[in-house]
Amino acid sequence: MATTATTVPAHVPDALVWDADFDAFTAEGRDPWAAICRLHDGPPIRWCTNVAYGRSGWLLTRYDLISEAMIDYENFTAERHGMIADLVGENVRLNPIEIDPPAHHGYxxxxxxxxxxxxLRELEEAVRRSASELVDKFAGQGGCEFISQFAIPYPSYVFLDLMNMPRAMLDQFIHWEDGIMRGADMAERVKAAREVYAYLKAHREKQLEQPGNPLLDAMVNGEVDGRQLTYLESMGMFYVLYVGGLDTVYSTLGWILRYLATHPDLQERLRADSELIGPAVEEFTRAFSVVVTHRNLARDTVFHGVQMKAGEEIHLPLMLADRDPSVFADPHRVDIDRKSRHIAFGTGTHNCLGIHLAKRELRIVIELFLQRFSNIRLREGEEYRYHTGRTFGIEYLPLAWD
Ligand code: HEM
Known part of the structure; x- marks a missing residue:
């Protein structure tokens, strides 16, 4: 699908130019994974004229290349200024995701x-309790709209517990999250981001007065290079922990529940042997890798024979890596017996800080739903809805059970 006649830089060979709107392409049809994986049939490196938000840039489509770019932080930098600064009105950077080594290592x-x-062992009980409390609210109703009633509030609950914040803040946090992620316009997104930032700031100040929580102490009073974290470094950590586990967890959960709801045989297998839920989480996160991340070229470089220039963007859809047929046999098949080395949580220096927490959150939900409900299925006559973009996420998933 052609977009505008964007100017393509002179160093980009014609054969690599893909004049398309990447997000619209991935949203074609009923299955975004099938839609995006059509890119495996073309060149492994392309120049896309609208790769994100109307901007052009490089796009990698293969596991090996995507991994290489994530590991090679000297050529492919994650350093960014101003991404959230405009949103929250302070010169803060997401810490550590927008910072390269060597500073990154200290954080x-x-x-x-x-x-x-x-x-995380101590937090596990609280996570289980949050999941149960949410399920209790609709357990007797024979079904639920999984995304709004469970998948969205759940990670916010976990965040509150992780940060030692009052659980009574749940509704407020869901409201803020809604504003940031789904706000009708920029003004609404900015308002929500500023309110959450102000709350995080006040929570940080409270911690300065009453230390004691080990994670918060590290984020407030921790030392890097023999000095205490600055206020902005510390706030960057608070904000990244807030956003890091929200849409990633809810999106992944949506795909998992949709898959289970359409595969009663797998439900039965996991119910009969809960030891298989761990491997199932591994395979689900591979098959439903939800993140499209990106880097910028730190300098002019030739990458696998392709000339790239300093400052250009390079986009890394992890779902293309994790469904690469040259790495995963029959990649579209969910096979919980598969031993996989997927990169749904990234690889290299910025690999996901919350990987163990996330896997635990996912496992607990699968266990709970399978224990509490039998014959989980999609509500008859209804369609699910999803979005693509920087994360692939389900927006509406009506479930029913016996
Ligand atoms: C299923 C859930 C999750 C998925 C799929 C996921 C995925 C990812 C990916 C792909 C990256 C690397 C991004 C890049 O290199 O550009 C990342 C980094 C990160 N994630 Fe997660 N994540 C999940 C849950 C969480 C949770 C629950 C937290 C909260 C603690 C979290 C916190 C972070 C942080 C702080 C980073 C940056 C690490 C760094 O820069 O060193 N993530 N995640």
């Missing part, structure tokens, strides 16, 4: 110890 050293499986 991760502060955060990592609080996101290991061992450190």
């Amino acid at each position: 991760r050293r502060l955060l990592n110890p609080h996101f290991t499986p061992k450190a």
Whole structure:
């Protein structure tokens, strides 16, 4: 589908130019994974005239190339200024996702110890409780609209517990999230982002006065390079933990529940042997990798024979990596017995800080729904709705059960 006659830089070979709106292309048809994977049939490196928000840039379509770009932070930088600064009105950067090594390592050293499986063990009970509380609200109704009644509030609940914030803030946080992610216009998104930022700032100040929570202490009083974190470095961490686990978790959950609702045989298998839920989470996150991330060229470089110039964007759809037929046999098949080395949580220096938390959140939901409900299915006569873009997410998923 042709877009506008965007000027293509002179160094881009004609054969690599793809005059298309990437987001519209991925949204064609009923299955975004099938839609985007048509790109596997073309060149592994392309120049897309509208790769995101009307901007042009490079697009990689293969597992090996995408992994290589994520690992090679010297050529493909994640450094960005101003992405959220405009939104929240302070010169803050998402920390550590918008910062390259070596500075990046110092921030991760502060955060990592609080996101290991061992450190998260205590949070697990709270996560289970949040999931149960949400399910209790609709358990007797024979079904639910999974996204609004469960998938959206659930990660906010987990965030509140992780950050030692009052659970009574749940509705307020859902309201803010709605404004940021689905706000009708920019003004609404800015308003919600500023309100949440102000709340995070006040929570940080409270922590300065009453320390004691190990994760918050690290984010407020932690040291990098022998000095205390600055206010903006610290706020960048608060904000990244807020946004990092919201739409990623809800989107992945939506695809998982949709798959289970259309595969009663797999429901039965997982119910009969809950040990299989761990491997199922692995395979679900591969098959339903929801993130399209990007980098910028730090300098002029030749990447696999293609000349790229400093400052250009390079987009990395992780679903193309994780459904690459040259790495995963029969990639569109969900096979929980598959041993996979997928990159749904990224790879290299910026690999997901919340990976163990996320997997736990997903496992707990699958366990809970399978325990509480039998014959989970899509509500008859209704259609699910989804969006593509920077994350592939289901927006509406009507479920029924016996
Ligand atoms: C299914 C859920 C999740 C998925 C699929 C996911 C995916 C990802 C991916 C692909 C990246 C790397 C992005 C890049 O390199 O550009 C990433 C980074 C990150 N994620 Fe997650 N994520 C999930 C859940 C979470 C949760 C629950 C948290 C909250 C703690 C979180 C926090 C982060 C942070 C802080 C980073 C940046 C790490 C760094 O720059 O060093 N994520 N995630």
